[in-house]
Amino acid sequence: MTDEPEAPESLLPYDRWTEDAMREVALRALEYVVDNGLPGEHHFYLTFRTGHPGVRMPAHLRARYPEEMTIVLQHQYRDLKVDRLARTVSVGLVFGGVPASLVLPFGALTAFWDPHVRVGMRFRSEIDQDLAEPEAEPFKAAVPDENEAEPEPETPAEPAQVVSLDAFRRKRD
Numbered sequence: 001m002t003d004e005p006e007a008p009e010s011l012l013p014y015d016r017w018t019e020d021a022m023r024e025v026a027l028r029a030l031e032y033v034v035d036n037g038l039p040g041e042h043h044f045y046l047t048f049r050t051g052h053p054g055v056r057m058p059a060h061l062r063a064r065y066p067e068e069m070t071i072v073l074q075h076q077y078r079d080l081k082v083d084r085l086a087r088t089v090s091v092g093l094v095f096g097g098v099p100a101s102l103v104l105p106f107g108a109l110t111a112f113w114d115p116h117v118r119v120g121m122r123f124r125s126e127i128d129q130d131l132a133e134p135e136a137e138p139f140k141a142a143v144p145d146e147n148e149a150e151p152e153p154e155t156p157a158e159p160a161q162v163v164s165l166d167a168f169r170r171k172r173d
Contacts, residue, residue, distance in 0.1 A: 022121040026112035030089060031082045033073070043074035045113040046089075052108035054088070058100045068110065071102070 029044065038044075047070040048055065050062050061069070071093060073080065078092040079101070090103045113120035 019123055023106060023109065023123055026109065026121060027082055027084075027089075027106065029112070029114065030080065034080050034082055038074070041116045042114055043072060043116060045111070045115065046071050046073065046104070046109060047111035047113075048104050048108040049110055050108075052105060054103070054105040055108050056101075056103035058095075061095060061100065070111070 033044075047068060050057065050065050050067060050069050057069075071091070073091065076094055078099075079090065081090045082088075083090070087106045088103050089106070089109070090101065092099060092101045094100070109123055111120065111122045
């Protein structure tokens with residue numbers, strides 16, 4: 001047992017700066033993938049609050065995951081975009097054989113994990129979800145442009161998976 005005095009409360013927002021820096025690392029990783037594709041065995045788990053203001057997703061997914069959802073960016077995703085001006089990440093995924101588009105405000109992201117290199121970060125939601133109602137969007141199936149050829153996947157396509165990050169967390173004593 002130590003008798004160390006309690007640290008004084010900081011007048012500088014170090015916690016916020018640290019979280020902003022970690023969120024920036026995740027966004028840069030996503031931007032890298034937008035420009036270059038996923039290298040090697042890297043893949044990402046993104047966890048976000050489904051009720052965060054500005055989250056756009058099909059109504060059936062919001063009903064199934066009313067609070068939080070984790071998506072995997074690995075083999076079968078499309079149209080990944082990071083929009084710094086709008087402060088959103090958007091991506092197309094397939095759920096149960098049905099294409100869906102998700103738009104996630106940066107502030108909705110609560111976790112980023114690259115299991116290939118065991119890099120992970122947790123974030124606080126920027127806005128308390130009780131302060132605003134989520135934007136509900138009726139489900140619309142994505143229809144590919146007839147003139148646009150669908151690229152062949154390098155590996156067999158698998159449906160998107162929603163997983164719990166608890167399996168990847170280190171157990172505390």
